[in-house]
């Protein structure tokens with residue numbers, strides 16, 4: 001008997017068919033089955049999307065090709081996973097088949113039946129003993145006990161607002177333990193922003209539940225590792241799936257709990273293809289699978305904070321707020337958070353790198369055998385090289401950005417397109433030999449701090465040890481892990497770095513943190529810049545004084561030209577709620593998220609005019625399309641269209657970039673309009689007028705404006 005199946009295949013985004021094609025099969029195949037199917041000349045992996053279809057009409061029935069084979073032994077993908085993929089494709093305006101197939105490990109395509117059987121057997125073996133190692137469990141703090149009681153009794157979703165060092169990890173571990181104990185099949189998904197930056201969290205889960213119980217999913221895996229981890233999650237062998245944003249789309253059939261650690265982190269947003277937010281999908285997923293969801297942060301995103309604020313207090317009241325206000329080992333009398341000191345750089349001699357009182361404070365820490373972190377969010381030696389005679393600057397020929405001077409290898413490097421060239425000896429424009437740098441990056445900070453601290457001895461009389469962690473210093477495999485391990489081991493006295501050093505680390509001996517030059521973000525045009533800066537500084541401060549014994553005396557220094565800025569005042573008071581309330585008031589007045597919903601339409605072309613022309617044509621066509629479509633016509637008046645403008649970095653690698661902002665207070669209306677935009681963009685691009693377009697994209701809930 002012939003069965004007719006709708007199968008998801010990876011057709012290009014927004015193709016007419018939307019990613020589901022009809023195939024025939026002589027074998028009955030349940031929804032979710034993985035199959036190999038022909039498409040054109042190729043053989044592709046596909047997913048049977050629904051139960052069998054009724055026989056189609058003649059022409060289609062004759063055209064439909066036959067399924068080549070089913071992937072034996074791999075259990076079908078469950079309905080909750082398929083609903084999640086459908087949601088992702090629809091909400092982020094991509095083709096279903098593309099999203100579905102990109103969430104599957106590529107090796108599924110290439111393995112023979114025997115190879116697959118072997119992999120499955122191996123995955124099954126992993127599910128050894130998952131009873132947690134509870135031999136040396138610590139007594140919980142009162143905050144932790146309270147948090148767990150709420151998680152136990154309420155449905156969620158939860159926003160775990162726990163100050164830095166309040167012990168959120170232990171709450172995740174115990175909540176996971178409880179979920180696994182409740183049901184012998186249950187699985188837990190733990191999302192982290194970046195796997196390499198959080199080796200400690202992974203280590204704590206492995207220590208508690210055993211390596212065999214955990215599957216790790218992130219973008220740094222080899223194809224074989226990715227398949228093994230995916231199979232472990234899909235077959236249920238892995239009770240805990242821990243990973244970065246990609247893990248949110250894994251098949252986890254018995255999902256009972258989702259944890260999103262550092263939920264405010266921007267790396268949860270995918271920046272290409274389906275531009276999904278793993279944090280937002282975690283909530284959708286929790287709903288589909290009836291799993292509890294915990295979002296955790298000391299500095300929640302304002303979206304999450306608003307959602308967790310009760311309606312009576314002006315919030316949306318959608319999440320339950322759990323507060324952990326105390327650091328582990330601290331008391332009400334001494335909350336253990338560092339004292340914040342602002343240095344008015346306007347009163348320092350021009351060009352001062354580190355103000356004398358800060359330098360003295362760092363020296364004191366070194367002399368006591370404690371550690372200091374110096375934060376500067378700019379890598380390289382200097383952001384610009386310039387000629388004082390003719391005004392030449394180290395512009396990138398292909399991007400609207402300056403190339404950064406890296407002294408280690410004496411290169412000028414573009415951080416946008418990657419172009420690297422040897423530093424010229426003389427000004428390329430006028431031949432002047434006296435070319436100089438402007439501004440400072442971490443490389444220079446490291447060198448100058450080493451010089452400034454050369455005479456400062458450690459307790460045993462040996463010289464202070466300075467190290468640096470940024471994207472340059474940690475390029476090789478394992479280098480970040482070993483650099484972090486050195487800091488933990490106490491082999492470093494002063495650590496210089498970018499935001500990488502401010503994230504989640506549980507450094508036990510750091511008692512001083514300094515932001516060297518955080519001012520640039522105060523005046524950014526992106527409405528999220530203050531939120532990001534505040535979170536960065538509060539997280540950075542949170543690395544200081546995590547050991548209660550030395551914590552009482554810890555310090556966070558901020559060097560600024562604007563010491564009176566309210567953002568720094570809120571930081572000084574460790575007042576996230578106050579800062580959030582002030583920001584949310586501004587956003588409400590300006591009509592920004594979470595009080596409205598945004599989407600960006602982006603176009604890239606050889607010329608800025610061509611990129612903007614596509615967006616302009618789209619706006620006109622979308623309005624015109626409303627005349628033919630009642631639901632679109634109803635949605636259009638709820639959506640504001642802003643004019644097409646160049647991106648902040650307008651040109652990258654010779655390609656001009658433009659964007660158009662869409663804003664609406666009404667999410668379904670925005671979704672309806674976006675759904676109309678995707679096929680229109682596709683069609684417009686194919687016309688001769690828009691031949692110059694290189695690519696276009698739709699970014700729903702964009703992070704960067």
Ligand SMILES: Nc1ncnc2c1ncn2[C@@H]1O[C@H](COP(=O)(O)OP(=O)(O)OP(=O)(O)O)[C@@H](O)[C@H]1O
Pocket residue numbers: 138139140141144162163164165166167168169170297298328504505506542543
């Ligand atoms: N109940 C407890 N008793 C003793 N120590 C604890 C307890 N809970 C957690 N700790 C320790 O407190 C420290 C801080 O915990 P953790 O790293 O989970 O903080 P956090 O809330 O995630 O902070 P951050 O947001 O800064 O990452 C860790 O060293 C952890 O081992």
Ligand SMILES: [Zn+2]
Pocket residue numbers: 396397398399414415416417418419652653
């Ligand atoms: Zn460039």
